[in-house]
Amino acid sequence: xxxILTMPTALHGQVTQRLxxxxxxxxxxxxxxxxxxxxxxxxxxxxxxxxxxxxxxxxEGLVELLPNRGAIAVELGEDDILNTFEVMxxxxxxxxxxxxxxxTPEELAEIEAMHYEMKAAYTRRxxxxxxxxxxxxxxxxxSAARNPVLTATYQQVNARLQALRFxxxxxxxxxxxxxxxxxxxxxxxxxxxxAALRAELVAHLGHKRDVVVEQMRTAQTVNAKN
Numbered sequence: 001x002x003x004i005l006t007m008p009t010a011l012h013g014q015v016t017q018r019l020x021x022x023x024x025x026x027x028x029x030x031x032x033x034x035x036x037x038x039x040x041x042x043x044x045x046x047x048x049x050x051x052x053x054x055x056x057x058x059x060e061g062l063v064e065l066l067p068n069r070g071a072i073a074v075e076l077g078e079d080d081i082l083n084t085f086e087v088m089x090x091x092x093x094x095x096x097x098x099x100x101x102x103x104t105p106e107e108l109a110e111i112e113a114m115h116y117e118m119k120a121a122y123t124r125r126x127x128x129x130x131x132x133x134x135x136x137x138x139x140x141x142x143s144a145a146r147n148p149v150l151t152a153t154y155q156q157v158n159a160r161l162q163a164l165r166f167x168x169x170x171x172x173x174x175x176x177x178x179x180x181x182x183x184x185x186x187x188x189x190x191x192x193x194x195a196a197l198r199a200e201l202v203a204h205l206g207h208k209r210d211v212v213v214e215q216m217r218t219a220q221t222v223n224a225k226n
Contacts, residue, residue, distance in 0.1 A: 015045055016053040023062045023073050024162045025128065030075035034063065060159035076160065081212055084160050089205035091154045092138065093198040096185070098145035100194035107144045108189065111137055115186050122179050131166045137182070141189070141201075168211040177207065 019039070022028045040050055054071050057063040063071045076084070103111075118133035142154045168174065181204045188197035 011045065011049050012052050012056075015043060015049045016056050018043055019050070019053045020057060020060075020062065020162075023057065024131070024166050026163060026167060028073045030073050030163065032073050033069070034071040034073065036070070061156070062159060062162065073163075074160070076164070078213060078216060080160075081164065081216070082209065084157060085205055085209035085212070088157050088161060089202045089209075091142075091150065091157060092201040092205050094150060095138075095142040095145045095154065096189070096197035096201040097194040098147060098150070099141045100189055100192045100197050102146045103144040103189065103192075107140065111140050111144075111189065112186060114140070115182065118182065119179065122175070127166075127175075134182070135162070135165075141185075141197075164212045165208055167215060168208045174207070174211050178204070181207070 028034065034054060036047055036050060040047055043050070054063055054065075058065050058071065062074055064074050065071050114133050114137050118130055118137065121127075121129040121133060138158075142151055145151070168178075181200060185197060185200045185204070188200055
């Protein structure tokens, strides 16, 4: 009986992860409607697990469910972006400060290993792998803070920004700066310097915000000319 019960759960998780990746990496554009038939064909699944995945991602903030129109990929306006990044910077900063005090040697070693993997992905310009490891490092720092209320809030707010954070690394020069910032984050964490790690994380989120807003304004200018 246990095996029968876990199969739908595993399928739901796989479909959710795949759909999340499509949204985060921009393969489904912000504001675009999710075509259930095409997605089912692409993932080779029925509509039931796909619809469950859509509900999950709607709860995360990546998808918006519209009455009589189905689901669309969330598209944030500039004010939404500024406000959300402002909150996220505070959450990241607090996570870093607490993690520096509470992290275990095992947790630090795991974060260091992911950091080296991420640098390798950066070197070979594998943005998908880089982002996956980047996000995992930020989650691990948050987890090391050992504050369940902070983690729940962090996950909720961060879900709204995943796609934007991914696209912010598509500029080579800014990607290099982000990698350098991560080097300094790890150094501060190794020194258990909570104040330094907080400052690095807040600055890091500020730079992400600036890149995202610049990209949005550039796209709007291009669209207005066309």
